[in-house]
């Protein structure tokens with residue numbers, strides 16, 4: 001992709017802007033980088049191992065924001081995922097008897113945390129002008145305990161010390177996953193809000209709130225920058241309110257075309273032409289279409305069929321944070337399922353025929369894109385026109401409660 005971050009974009013534009021904003025002495029960053037390289041002479045870093053761990057996998061990147069505590073424990077223990085903790089967030093693992101696969105740290109998240117991770121995790125140690133004391137103090141013991149180390153800097157890379165971009169532990173963790181070929185990056189506990197979580201570093205010490213705010217802002221911008229070159233999603237239990245970067249899933253025509261194909265498939269079987277596909281990252285993970293007539297099951301809406309297939313074949317964690325493309329705006333039942341399973345975004349081709357649950361979805365913090373495609377509207381309208389007899393027979397048993405009665409009836413039948 002042409003939007004790929006380059007070393008010159010980082011060193012010539014972003015890094016100077018950040019260091020100016022925070023009044024950082026860049027020569028100290030360089031000094032720290034040299035120090036880290038010197039202290040680890042003879043070390044073989046674990047970059048190969050990290051690549052083997054991350055490449056092609058779904059990576060959860062844990063920040064220390066307040067919503068970290070909402071993470072279900074079974075997610076932490078899910079071995080099909082790669083767990084990458086930014087500094088203080090690792091404490092949440094340790095408190096629950098686990099360690100993350102990767103710890104991204106500038107060594108001020110607590111020595112106890114680092115020691116707890118030293119046996120199991122790959123530790124990505126970052127050097128900057130402010131942590132030379134910690135580097136001198138902790139690197140020898142990490143080497144002694146034969147910890148798996150990777151070394152990073154925010155300035156010009158020297159020797160074994162690399163620069164994979166990013167600035168705070170949290171956004172660097174996401175950039176690291178990107179660099180090492182993660183198929184999926186899901187942010188957990190990265191709230192970017194004014195509230196500071198209890199796992200946030202420096203653990204238990206007084207923090208300069210103004211500086212912290214500036215750093216959060218930089219972290220967010222770095223995540224935005226990464227999201228401009230690949231898709232990133234947030235965990236379904238992410239507390240809403242910071243959603244600008246969540247809505248980075250680019251709407252793609254090819255995915256809606258795949259949903260339309262599903263609708264046509266249903267129509268060819270004599271069914272109601274509504275189709276859906278579920279998209280994670282850059283690929284379709286399940287498909288479905290309305291099977292109400294074919295099965296006699298009123299609940300077999302396209303979205304239910306599609307979500308059901310995804311849950312059966314992929315599992316719940318993969319469904320979370322995905323985008324559903326559907327040829328018609330979801331009804332309230334499907335919206336309920338979409339909310340329940342943490343779908344991040346709905347892309348609908350038509351909401352004119354039936355507006356359905358658009359408002360409900362948006363109220364729940366789900367991003368809704370309405371493409372208003374004539375093709376889908378006509379497909380459904382044609383179907384309604386040609387099946388009036390069936391329609392008038394079945395619409396009577398629909399119970400409607402609120403709003404426009406006809407609309408709800410139509411929605412119930414055709415969605």
Ligand SMILES: [Zn+2]
Nearest residue numbers: 301331334415
């Ligand atoms: Zn529905």
